[in-house]
Amino acid sequence: MPLTKLCAWFGVSRRTVYYRPTKAAAKVDPRFSEPIKAMIEQEPSFGYRTVA
DSSP states (O other), rough: HHHHHHHHHHHOOOHHHOOOOOOOOOOOOOOOOOHHHHHHHHHOOOOOHOOO
């Protein structure tokens, strides 16, 4: 069964069927990331709660 015919029957556009959401790259602010990275390098035993 062609996809175009199925879409027509169900009233759905083909664009909706082929759509795949993409995840945007994380936006890292260096004024926050650099001190956190330095803290983790100084004390690697710190967990995420201590760093937060």
